[in-house]
Amino acid sequence: MTVRTLLQSVTDAMKTEMENDERVVVLGEDVGRDGGVFRATEGLLDRFGVERVMDTPLNESGIIGVATGMALYGLRPIAEIQFMDFIYPAFDQIVSELSKIRYRSGGTYTAPVVVRTPFGGGIKGGLYHSQSSEAYFAHTAGLKVVAPSTPYDAKGLLISSIRDEDPVIFLEPKRLYRTVREEVPDGAYTVPIGKAKIAREGKDVSLISYGAMVRTCLEAAEAAAKNGISVEVIDLRTLSPLDIETIISSVQKTGRAVIANEAPKFGSFAAEVAALIAEKAIDSLGAPVLRVSGLDTPVTYIWESAYIPDVQRVLSYINRSVSY
Amino acid sequence: MPDCQVKRCLAFKLLTVGVVDLNETMEMKKETGMLQILDIDGNYRKELEPDISEELLLRMYRAMATVRKFEEISMGLQRQGRIGFYIGAAGQEACSVGSTAALHRDDWIFPAYREPGALLIRGETVLQLFHQLFGDSMDYNRGRQMPNHFNSREKNVVTPSSPIATQIPHAVGMAIAAKHMKKKQIALTFFGDGATSENDFHSGMNFAGVFRAPVIFLCQNNGYAISLPTVRQTASETLAQKADAYGMPSERVDGNDVLAVYSATMRAAERARKGQGPTLIEALTYRIGPHSSSDDPTKYRKNEEVDEWRKKDPIKRMSAYLKRKRLIDDESDRKLIEDIENEIRSSAKKAESTPKPAIESVFENVYLELTWNLREELDEAVQRYGPGYTGK
Ligand SMILES: Cc1ncc(C[n+]2csc(CCOP(=O)(O)OP(=O)(O)O)c2C)c(N)n1
Numbered sequence: 283m284t285v286r287t288l289l290q291s292v293t294d295a296m297k298t299e300m301e302n303d304e305r306v307v308v309l310g311e312d313v314g315r316d317g318g319v320f321r322a323t324e325g326l327l328d329r330f331g332v333e334r335v336m337d338t339p340l341n342e343s344g345i346i347g348v349a350t351g352m353a354l355y356g357l358r359p360i361a362e363i364q365f366m367d368f369i370y371p372a373f374d375q376i377v378s379e380l381s382k383i384r385y386r387s388g389g390t391y392t393a394p395v396v397v398r399t400p401f402g403g404g405i406k407g408g409l410y411h412s413q414s415s416e417a418y419f420a421h422t423a424g425l426k427v428v429a430p431s432t433p434y435d436a437k438g439l440l441i442s443s444i445r446d447e448d449p450v451i452f453l454e455p456k457r458l459y460r461t462v463r464e465e466v467p468d469g470a471y472t473v474p475i476g477k478a479k480i481a482r483e484g485k486d487v488s489l490i491s492y493g494a495m496v497r498t499c500l501e502a503a504e505a506a507a508k509n510g511i512s513v514e515v516i517d518l519r520t521l522s523p524l525d526i527e528t529i530i531s532s533v534q535k536t537g538r539a540v541i542a543n544e545a546p547k548f549g550s551f552a553a554e555v556a557a558l559i560a561e562k563a564i565d566s567l568g569a570p571v572l573r574v575s576g577l578d579t580p581v582t583y584i585w586e587s588a589y590i591p592d593v594q595r596v597l598s599y600i601n602r603s604v605s606y
Numbered sequence: 607m608p609d610c611q612v613k614r615c616l617a618f619k620l621l622t623v624g625v626v627d628l629n630e631t632m633e634m635k636k637e638t639g640m641l642q643i644l645d646i647d648g649n650y651r652k653e654l655e656p657d658i659s660e661e662l663l664l665r666m667y668r669a670m671a672t673v674r675k676f677e678e679i680s681m682g683l684q685r686q687g688r689i690g691f692y693i694g695a696a697g698q699e700a701c702s703v704g705s706t707a708a709l710h711r712d713d714w715i716f717p718a719y720r721e722p723g724a725l726l727i728r729g730e731t732v733l734q735l736f737h738q739l740f741g742d743s744m745d746y747n748r749g750r751q752m753p754n755h756f757n758s759r760e761k762n763v764v765t766p767s768s769p770i771a772t773q774i775p776h777a778v779g780m781a782i783a784a785k786h787m788k789k790k791q792i793a794l795t796f797f798g799d800g801a802t803s804e805n806d807f808h809s810g811m812n813f814a815g816v817f818r819a820p821v822i823f824l825c826q827n828n829g830y831a832i833s834l835p836t837v838r839q840t841a842s843e844t845l846a847q848k849a850d851a852y853g854m855p856s857e858r859v860d861g862n863d864v865l866a867v868y869s870a871t872m873r874a875a876e877r878a879r880k881g882q883g884p885t886l887i888e889a890l891t892y893r894i895g896p897h898s899s900s901d902d903p904t905k906y907r908k909n910e911e912v913d914e915w916r917k918k919d920p921i922k923r924m925s926a927y928l929k930r931k932r933l934i935d936d937e938s939d940r941k942l943i944e945d946i947e948n949e950i951r952s953s954a955k956k957a958e959s960t961p962k963p964a965i966e967s968v969f970e971n972v973y974l975e976l977t978w979n980l981r982e983e984l985d986e987a988v989q990r991y992g993p994g995y996t997g998k
Contacts, residue, residue, distance in 0.1 A: 307786070333786045339816055344775050344809030351779020351793075354764060355714075357786070359779075371805070378769045379776070387757060387765035388748035389971040423972050447974040476977075523977035 286466040289459040291433040292322050292398070295440035296360060298470050300330050303358060306444060309336040310345055310362030319364055320400060320459055342372035346397065350380050353393040358444055366401040366453065367413045380449045381424030396443045396450045401429070402494045402544055403576075403590045404457030408583035414493070414545040414576065419451045420522045420554070426475055427521040429453040431496035433466050435519055438473030446475060455494035462497065478525035480532070484514035487538035487603050490529060490555055492518040495542045495591065502596035511604055521551055529555065530563050537568040538603045544590045547575035569606035574599040639844070640858045640890055643865040646918050648926025656869040658707070660933055666707050666864060667928055668942065669726040670699040670921050675946050676722065676732060677895065679954060680739060680753075684899045688958060689739045693754045695720040697862070697894035700920035701826045702796065703727050704867030705887070709794060709875055714784075715763045716777040716795035718770075719754040720826065720893075724796070728761040732950050736957035743963045743996070748971070771801040774810030774823070781814070781821035781878075792820040792878040794871070800831025802848060803839045811886070815852035820878035822871060823849075823886040826861060828893040833906035849886035861889030862920040865927070892918070961996040 286294060300306045308323055308330075314337035317324030327335040338345050342363055349359035363369045369376070376397065383393045403412035420427045426448055430436040436454070443450040481496060482503050491499045496517045503513035514532050518525065533539045539559050541552040552573040559571050574591045581589050643654045658666075677694040684692045695702065702723035706715060715724050722735055734744070738756050741749030746758060747765070757765040764780075766773055777795035784791040801807055802825060814821050825845050829836055842848060849856035857873070859866040867889055874885035892915040896903045903912075928934045934942070969976060969984040976984065988995075 336782075336817075339812055341809050341812065343805055344778075344813045347772065347775025347806060347809060348779035348782060348813050351716075351776035351781070352783040352786075353779075354776060355780045355783035355787070357783045374769060374772065375775070375806070378767055379772050382767065383765060384973070385971045386747060386751050386755070386767060387759070387971075388746050388750065390746050390757075390759040391765045392974075426973070523973075523979070526978055 283465045283467055285463055286433050286437075287460050287463045288430070288433045288436045288455070289320060289322060291437035291466050292440055292454060293324060293326070294466070295437040295444070296323065296326060297329065299441055299444045300326065300334060302470060305356060306358045306360065307334045307336065307352065308360045308362065309338050309349060311338060311340055311364050313337060313362050318362060320456065322398070322454070323362065342368055343375045346372040346375040346380060346395070349395045350375065350383070350393045353395045354383070354391060358394060360396045360398055360444060363397060363399040365407075365411050366399045366415055367410045369397075369399055369415070373418070376419070376425070376451070377422050381422045384448065385424055392447060393449060394447050396440070396452050398440075398452045398454060400456035400459070401453045402455050402457060403581055403586055404494060406583065406586060407581070409580045412581040412586070414543065416451075416453060416521055417545060417549060417551045420551050424449065425522065426450045427453065428475060428519065429455065429493040429521060430519055431455060431458065431493055431517050433462060433464050435473050435479070437466055438471050439475065439519065441470055442472040442475050445472070450475070453493060457494050458497060473519070476520050476523045476525055478519055478528040479517045480514065480528070481517040482513065482515040484512035484536065486512045486536055487540060487600055488514045488516060488529070488532040488536045489540050489542060489596070489600065490516045490518065491542040492521060493543070495544055498591065498593055498596055499542050501593045502600060505593060505597055506600050511600060513600060524555070524558075526558060526562070529559065533559055533563045534566040537566050539567070539571045540574060540596075540599045540603050541571070542574045542591055542596055542599075544576040546578045547573055548578045550575055569603045572599050572603050639846075640860055641866045641870060642860040642863050643869065644863045644923050644927055646923060648923055648930055650865065650927060654865075654869065656865055656872060658868065662707060663928060664933060666703050666727060667924050667934070668946065669703045669723050670864070670924060671943060672726050672732060672946050672950070673699045673703070673723045674921055675943065676735065676950055679947075679950050681895070681899060683739075683954060689753055691753045691899055692739070693719050693898040694893070694895040695722065697915060697919065698826055698828055698891045699723050700864035700867050700924070701824065701861045701889045701891055704864040705794060705822070705824050705871040708868045708871035709792070712762055713791055713875070714777070714780050714793040716773040716780070716793060717756065717763060717766050718773065718796050718798065718801070719766060720798075721796050722754070722756050725756050725758060725761055725763055728763065730758060730761055731953070733953040733956055734758070736953050737960065740957045740960065741962070742957055742960035744957070744960050745963075748967050749963045771797055771804035771806040773797070774801070774806045775813060777821050778810045778814045778817075778819045781819040782817050785820055790879055792822065792875055794822040794824055796824050796826060798831060799825060799827040799829070799836045799845060800834065800839055801825070802845055811848070811852040811854070811884075814884035815854050818881070818883035820881070821884045822874045822878065823884065824871070825886065825888045826891055827888050828891050830893065830897070830907070832897045832901065844888060846886060846888040854884045854886060856886040856888065858888045858890065861891030862918045862923065864920060864924050963996070965991045965995040966993070
């Protein structure tokens, strides 16, 4: 066991799997000499050499397209997209190619690539260093979408993603990179993809979240407890495939659901969760399903604090739900 | 090696001022530095003639003739509504067959949609191609793709998609991976002139240059991307010269000359295997048929132009060459074509009577394992159609 930040856990997961499996390679912009702009790949170049840690040209569709070709050959590439805001040049390669190779070839070809990318706000990144565009990818058949919120889960889920036979979009909550730390086992272990976690048990309302918003939700739950409201916080950990059972059994218990994320509300992943609850647990509901989300605007630089739901905003939605 | 062959075009001449009038300038200067070994009458330049075994020459000829006949018959099936669509390769057969024949059997091919010839020369059966066209239960793709998305894991021909040029970076990635694994395999990717305008062409070329990937870019410049002539894709004098910008050599070859395509590919493959990196080959060719079964080419090109190109037919040229070498004669040629036609007709029948994939298959291969939401949709479909339903 070593105390690690979420960022160090990500690095450790890659290092662990690269040691275990020579097919695992890392590629992306500045991932080698620089160790990545967030330092997620620090030390990997020295340890594994230029063939397994590839500093690539500045070209996201090339990074994903080349990673796909490497995976078709039998490697296990981990492609880093420097910020999720810059994933769009690779959108076609992800959505038309990576996600569909298994299906369109009748399972005769597969491309198990992990696309790692930091997502979300909280670092004063403005429009182009703050986005949470997970909905596009969760919407795409053939992709798995993973978003951890703790160092332990980050390492275990990244190892699972690298070992997974399907392509995984691995979303790293960048504002938690260095702000959360905990004891993390050394060596390999896995956290299963597709399993949510009850981050805090409660009985009055289910607060469902993922990524950096889980921290905010836990704080809001703590604050609500002082007012006598018992909040159950669910950390989804994986968006696709979604752990529907954990969500539904929690909502059946509490009779109330609030979904918290920082992507724009309209057409968001939170909307999918809300729809599923409506379809599968309407009889248990004592209040409308609510979403506390980012604004339906681009992320703004100076008013980032108004964009990302904070404890106070989450609390107000909890109160709306329980007082309905 | 004549210096026209590995051509590094340094001339960036400004061809025109303003935008090229599509009706005026039909095509790029086709003849610039183009390698031709076999002329349109079957005469060949002995000093450049590649060393190809008689057995392989005959297989190449058969593959090319099969592509042509296969298209003729499949277009008929399409018109009768028996298959949904067809996108042909008539006139371009020398490109896919000549290049693939020059590779090793375990080199990787990343095709677009005009390369059934690449599969045939690797021994794919016509029946298997028909399974793809009909999308039946024997189709490798399990009926999921439109016609002409041919591939085979066993033949190292990778699954193509419809978006133009997306396969180009895949070929580069595969080549880098092979190099990384210290294997001698190389990759070859096919694409058209229109594809050179897509981002992925530039991504792939750039990565290949930077990492000296053992990959061959084979551009079939057939003069058009659907209705648009090559001058609407680029102001460059040639497509081959684009290689310059990415630090790799290129060759322009007569794409209707199977010997030129073969020998250029052979040189590029040797360079790749020696660790000298990628090559761009621009093969000048022409699509004799429509873009696809949904296209009316009279809207954008003149019949006289097509007639001109019919004279340069790659199959006729190869036939003349083989006759000159006394590998075939009129009689055996006629028999071969008859043979091919019989095989195609009986294969079409077989594929057409092969059952469709069962309804359950729709939900498979999205992921390795069925997810709960796919399971729900599967159950709903099975409830409606019944288990194992394969159509009426
Ligand atoms: C990304 C994308 N845009 C548009 C199309 C529609 N489309 C299909 S084929 C084609 C022309 C391709 O031209 P070229 O690359 O020259 O190949 P050719 O068809 O001539 O062999 C177009 C525009 C497509 N398939 N993919």
